[in-house]
Amino acid sequence: MRLLALLTSAVLTLLAHAPASAQLTKEAQALRSFAMELDDAAKAPDFVGLAVAVVKKGEVELMRTYGVREAGGKQKVTPDTVFRLASLSKGFAATLAVLEQSEGKLNLQMPVVSLVPEFKLKRPGDAARVTFEDVLAHRTGLPPYAYDNLLEAGTPPKQILSQYGSVKQTCSPGECFTYQNVAFNLIAAQIEKATGKTFGAELRDRIFAPLQMKTASTGLYELSATGNWARPHKRVGDGWMSVPVTDYYYKVPAAGGVNASITDLSKWLVAQMGRRPDVLPKAVLDEAHRKRISTPPETSRQRSLKTPVTDTSYGLGWRSYTYAGKQLLTHSGSVEGYIAQIAWLPAEDAGIVILSNTRGSRAAKILPTWLDYQLGLEKTDWFRLGEIAEAANSPTIASGD
Numbered sequence: 432m433r434l435l436a437l438l439t440s441a442v443l444t445l446l447a448h449a450p451a452s453a454q455l456t457k458e459a460q461a462l463r464s465f466a467m468e469l470d471d472a473a474k475a476p477d478f479v480g481l482a483v484a485v486v487k488k489g490e491v492e493l494m495r496t497y498g499v500r501e502a503g504g505k506q507k508v509t510p511d512t513v514f515r516l517a518s519l520s521k522g523f524a525a526t527l528a529v530l531e532q533s534e535g536k537l538n539l540q541m542p543v544v545s546l547v548p549e550f551k552l553k554r555p556g557d558a559a560r561v562t563f564e565d566v567l568a569h570r571t572g573l574p575p576y577a578y579d580n581l582l583e584a585g586t587p588p589k590q591i592l593s594q595y596g597s598v599k600q601t602c603s604p605g606e607c608f609t610y611q612n613v614a615f616n617l618i619a620a621q622i623e624k625a626t627g628k629t630f631g632a633e634l635r636d637r638i639f640a641p642l643q644m645k646t647a648s649t650g651l652y653e654l655s656a657t658g659n660w661a662r663p664h665k666r667v668g669d670g671w672m673s674v675p676v677t678d679y680y681y682k683v684p685a686a687g688g689v690n691a692s693i694t695d696l697s698k699w700l701v702a703q704m705g706r707r708p709d710v711l712p713k714a715v716l717d718e719a720h721r722k723r724i725s726t727p728p729e730t731s732r733q734r735s736l737k738t739p740v741t742d743t744s745y746g747l748g749w750r751s752y753t754y755a756g757k758q759l760l761t762h763s764g765s766v767e768g769y770i771a772q773i774a775w776l777p778a779e780d781a782g783i784v785i786l787s788n789t790r791g792s793r794a795a796k797i798l799p800t801w802l803d804y805q806l807g808l809e810k811t812d813w814f815r816l817g818e819i820a821e822a823a824n825s826p827t828i829a830s831g832d
Contacts, residue, residue, distance in 0.1 A: 461804040466493055468800060472814045473497040477791025479671050480508040480661045482693035485801065487781045489706035491697050500788070501662040502671045510694045513646050513660040514786040516771045517680070517687050517764025518832040519696075520649075521615060522703070522719075524685035525567045525748025526711065527634055528618050529719045533712070537625040539564040539747075547620050549589050551596030552604070558596075560604045566617045567747040568723035572604045579612050583679045588613050608726045608745055610832070616683035630684050641710040642702055644695035649688045651678045660690075661788035663768020671789055677767050687766060696773065696784040703760070704775050704782055719747045720760055726750070737816070738799055739808070755806055761798075763832040770794045774802075781805055 462485065473481055473495075479502050485493040496508045531537045543550050543561045552558040552572060561571050577598055578591045591613050601609050619630040626633045631649035639647040646657060654660050654676065664671040680687030691699070702711050722744040729750070733740035742753040752759040754776075761774035770790050775782025783801050787794040796813035803810055 461807070462493055465801055465804040466495065468814070469495060469797065472793055472797070472800075475791075475793055475814070476669065476671075477793040478787060478789055479664050480512065480514075480788045481794070482508055482510070482512065482514070482786045483783065483797060484693050484697040484700075485781070485783050486697055486700050486704065486775070487779075489701055489704070489780075491701075494693065494697070496693065500660065501673045502664055503673075506659075508661060509659065511646055511659055511692045513648075513654060513657045513690050513692050514771065514788060515654065515663070515676075515687075515764075515766055515769040516689045516691055516696070516786075517766040517769055518612075519762055519764040519771045519773055520685060520687050520689040521567075521748040522762050522773070523634060523638060523689050523699075523748075524615075524618050524622075524630070525746075526703075526715065526719045527637060528563070528567065528622060529747060530637060530711065530715050531622060531625055533715050533718075537563075537621050539567065541621070543617055546624060547592065547617055549592040550614075550617065551593050553596055553598060553600055554603070557600065557604055563618055563621050564723070564747070565604055566611075566615060568745055569608050569610050569615070570605045570724055571609065571611060571614050572600045572602050572606065573598060573609055573611060573614060574601045575609045575611070577609075577611060577614060582613055582682065583677075585679075588616060588683055592617075608724045608728075612680065612686040613683055615686040619683075619685040622685075631688070634689075638699075638710070639695075642695075642698045642707060644691060644698050647689065647691040647695045647699075649681075649684045649690070651676055651681045654690045657690075659692075661769075661786075663766075664789045665768060666789075666791075674768055680766055687764070693784060693786050696771075696786065700773055700775060700782050700784050703773075704777070704780065720749055720751065721746050722751050723747065737811075754802060755808055757806065759802075763795075765790060765832055772798055774798055776802075776805065779805060 478498050480498040480500055482496045484491055498508055500506045532539055540562050542559055544558050550558055565571055581591050622630055622633055662673040665674050724745055726743045726745050729743040739755040740752050744751045750761050757776055759776055764771040770787045772785040785797050793814055800813045
């Protein structure tokens with residue numbers, strides 16, 4: 432009888448734990464299936480070098496690197512190979528600004544012109560209404576990407592700020608979302624005034640060093656000085672050719688000047704998901720992620736890409752989607768020869784980071800592929816759709832940032 436009781440107890444214990452075990456097995460299988468699909472997609476000619484990491488519950492569950500740093504070379508991409516992050520820099524800048532505000536060092540409600548009088552807008556009085564929070568939420572009223580062409584032509588950013596006075600505005604400040612690069616970098620001036628340090632130095636001291644992001648930096652020299660960095664590429668015929676790194680967006684570092692490896696970008700993702708409150712308190716993250724303005728053009732773009740996105744908005748340096756009914760916090764970056772993406776599902780405590788040194792369309796399809804597996808959605812062959820989009824010269828999910 433005693434033996435029977437022991438056997439019965441053991442069976443009941445196993446049954447009690449079966450649902451959890453089954454769930455773990457299901458999650459592990461989903462991640463394994465995603466990894467297999469990723470391995471297959473990485474063989475496509477869309478890539479020269481690629482790095483991807485998946486984080487769950489504060490731990491890196493998957494890290495994959497593929498290809499080489501430079502076409503025709505033999506130096507492989509490793510977890511410590513550094514890429515440009517392009518507009519992922521905006522999340523760093525905005526989070527740093529909110530952190531400084533929480534400590535009373537700066538005020539995001541301060542009008543921009545009180546610190547940067549060079550900033551002009553065409554409508555009388557409108558420039559004085561633009562706050563640093565408006566800058567971080569892309570609510571300046573300027574047309575999208577205002578005078579990025581001048582930046583790329585070598586015009587100094589400060590000179591561009593005054594030339595905004597001749598540009599027809601899209602709306603009044605605070606009333607619409609229009610994505611910016613040069614104007615977004617205005618936040619660097621406030622951070623530097625508040626701390627007495629350069630933007631790059633403050634970012635290093637408050638973010639990179641505490642999170643032990645050893646490969647992260649700002650600037651062109653810092654990128655190449657690592658020795659282990661991925662060269663940018665442009666498509667030539669059916670292949671890819673490495674090209675020199677352009678420095679235009681390094682001149683607006685808060686908008687596009689950060690570099691990092693997939694190892695360090697994973698650490699940044701862990702922190703943004705709330706797992707490093709010693710560096711980034713929950714209140715700081717909540718304030719940075721909080722929705723500030725609806726972004727209808729982004730909703731339309733996602734609809735054209737056939738993703739299950741029903742609503743999009745912008746916080747401070749971060750996009751917020753409703754994706755298949757779940758909140759998805761994300762940002763992408765694209766600059767000549769590079770694509771970068773970060774995204775996570777707060778309710779799932781799971782996220783992904785992606786780095787590529789080409790701008791092939793398949794890089795933009797890694798995120799929705801992972802989301803299918805993570806959310807248990809009906810499987811879509813996103814990489815095949817990416818192939819079709821590229822053939823049609825359609826926009827990718829990473830364009831526009």
